[in-house]
Amino acid sequence: MKLVPKIDLEKCIGDAVCEAMCPDVFEMADDDKAHVINPDGCGELCDCEEAAEACPTEAIILEEVEEE
Numbered sequence: 001m002k003l004v005p006k007i008d009l010e011k012c013i014g015d016a017v018c019e020a021m022c023p024d025v026f027e028m029a030d031d032d033k034a035h036v037i038n039p040d041g042c043g044e045l046c047d048c049e050e051a052a053e054a055c056p057t058e059a060i061i062l063e064e065v066e067e068e
């Protein structure tokens, strides 16, 4: 199983905490919300669980998917 992150844009307040922790996975966009730029980046590039816990509004959703 691997974790694939998604952002709940309704909850995201754009404080860029996730981008600061994991710039290879999360990136702020023109809408002042975080977006996932590399859904396969959890693990090697980012501790996605740590980032999800650090998000003040719990806007980062981690889905467990089967490894291909």
Ligand code: SF4
Pocket: 007, 011, 012, 013, 014, 015, 016, 017, 018, 019, 033, 034, 054, 055, 056, 057, 058, 059, 060
């Ligand atoms: S840490 Fe959460 S609220 Fe902050 S930019 Fe990332 S997803 Fe949005």
